[in-house]
Amino acid sequence: MRKDEPMPSIRPYTPADLTRLREICVRTARAGQDATGLFSDDSLWSAVFLDPYLEFDPRLAFVVDEGGGAAGYIVATADTAAFVERYRAEWLPRLAERFEHVMPPVGLEQQIAHLGFTPERMLRADIAEHPAHLHIDLLPELQGRGLGRALIGTLLAELRSRGVAGVHLSLDPENIAALAFYERLGFTPLAGSTADDPTLGLPTG
Numbered sequence: 001m002r003k004d005e006p007m008p009s010i011r012p013y014t015p016a017d018l019t020r021l022r023e024i025c026v027r028t029a030r031a032g033q034d035a036t037g038l039f040s041d042d043s044l045w046s047a048v049f050l051d052p053y054l055e056f057d058p059r060l061a062f063v064v065d066e067g068g069g070a071a072g073y074i075v076a077t078a079d080t081a082a083f084v085e086r087y088r089a090e091w092l093p094r095l096a097e098r099f100e101h102v103m104p105p106v107g108l109e110q111q112i113a114h115l116g117f118t119p120e121r122m123l124r125a126d127i128a129e130h131p132a133h134l135h136i137d138l139l140p141e142l143q144g145r146g147l148g149r150a151l152i153g154t155l156l157a158e159l160r161s162r163g164v165a166g167v168h169l170s171l172d173p174e175n176i177a178a179l180a181f182y183e184r185l186g187f188t189p190l191a192g193s194t195a196d197d198p199t200l201g202l203p204t205g
Helices: 015-027 043-049 051-056 080-102 108-117 147-161 176-184
Strands: 009-012 062-065 070-077 132-138 166-170 199-203
Touching: 009 147, 015 043, 015 051, 015 070, 015 132, 043 051, 043 080, 043 108, 051 070, 051 080, 062 147, 070 080, 070 147, 080 108, 080 132, 132 147, 147 166, 176 199
Parallel strands: 132 166
Antiparallel strands: 009 062, 062 070, 070 132, 166 199
């Protein structure tokens, strides 16, 4: 960062950020790297991993702003079970209208669509003490500067204010750097976590 560049800041999400956040979602979707053009429709990524969170609880969405717009974000739900219920009732029909043609799950695009069509996969037996879950994406050029830590800290403060005991996340097993990052923050594997499907939890307090 040059001396004349503004310091990135963390702020609440606003609807004006939506287009930019969708771009960031795609540019970081492949184990933290750019997934642009990987699918027949790039918007599948945000339709599964970003948009429903922004619609259902925008107060749990925060962005990294470089002064010229968003360069990273975190989104979450405070209650995974309630999220799944609402997702199935309200989001799934809209998802089906746009992406049902990419089923069944044989390639990566189909596998991601399958995740979107099976929200019950989020209802794990080992999340009782970590009912919230999150997704975080930060452009590569901003990684390693403490901004991911700041985003998670901001989210944890909001979850604590709501009385939420803990948060969890799942991640791509190929994203070794992300796994190390979460472990440095104190995330630990949940009971059902495996090498192929790592799921980590962290108390909010």
